[in-house]
Amino acid sequence: MPVVIDPDTSTVGALLTALPPGAHGLDSAERLALWLDNRHDEYLVVLGPTVPFEEALAISDHLRISKPTISVVLVRAAVDTEVLTKAMHSGARDVVASHDLEAIGAAADRAQQLWVALRGPGGPQHTGKVISVFSPKGGVGKTTVAVNLAMALSDRGVRQVCLVDLDLAFGDVAITMQLFPSHSIEHAIGTEDTLDYGALDGLLTRHDSGLMVLAAPSLPDAHDRVTATLVTRMLRTLREKFDYVVVDTAPAFDEQTLTALDETDELVLVATLDVPTLKNVKVALETLDMLGMAHEHRHLLLNRADDAVGIGAEKVEAILNMSIAAQIATSIDVAAATNAGRPIVSATPDHPSSRTLRELAGRLAGPFGDEADQPAEETTSRRRSRKRR
């Protein structure tokens, strides 16, 4: 995936629109080394126009030797012969003008092709999308949304979807789906260095719909023993096998949740119409800014949106400075479907909440959903052009 560096967050946002989904933004070059050490599927570093030129050249020069499979693209406000010459000497693969998003996209395509070629005949690894559902508050509907999105994405088993319950202390995905897992994340504890899909497969529980579930530990005390490294390994292993990995989270920015957010391609933030929740969501958004999660990959879902409590959707958008991607009304049918162990999207597909959740799932799935069988290069460029639109 590409990673964009620029101290100016709006510049990062603009550059990300030219790149495929899953690209990440960082606001400082200092975090780059750690970032690249932890991610082996990065193939492009885009150094934005606000990064001082000499610093950009130094980073490029360093990556030329230390990470030769990663292409570096310098984005500059003005491109002249001197800039081109220095960039070439530093080993940068491309220099593009900051207004030319088309050229940045083309440079990303070339970087991806090179990376695939350098990786050898094995070709590109399958990388499914990680979609996480988060809210800093409990009881707002995270699990309801995660379960229904996962069901909608699996589309009656057409796509391979794994739902991971990362609410490690009080996870209730299994009970919500009336599953009785014999194994859970608890059984992966201690396998940070060895866990592979062969082992992880044995910990999954199959739902009738074809959806696979990695259940949370049965006892809350296991929470502290699930390390951040294990979370990374589990999610990376799963995304190599599944088209979508949907993650339900705990209502806290704990180490495991932060790690999951680092692996996340699309994040659904759940809010409700009450002041404490909105305040906490606002704080969470600021934290996401610090983590460098691009605005395009955050989707605000307003649950219980019709509650007459003196705050409306417009006010929520103004408070959070973000538009609402989907609204779900309070409905006894949603709660009843959950209580009956059949999430609303499968129990009542024509229900307004089901339609909203399916529509959101379609948007999160993105072009990947209907282009998974296309060649990698074609998929990347189509993804980008759709994203711009």
Ligand SMILES: Nc1ncnc2c1ncn2[C@@H]1O[C@H](COP(=O)(O)OP(=O)(O)O)[C@@H](O)[C@H]1O
């Ligand atoms: N739109 C809704 N209408 C009615 N009940 C809902 C709705 N969304 C969630 N609920 C109910 O609210 C409770 C808490 O939801 P849950 O998804 O478990 O929240 P969280 O995972 O954030 O703690 C559950 O009983 C669920 O059935």
Ligand SMILES: [Mg+2]
């Ligand atoms: Mg929950």
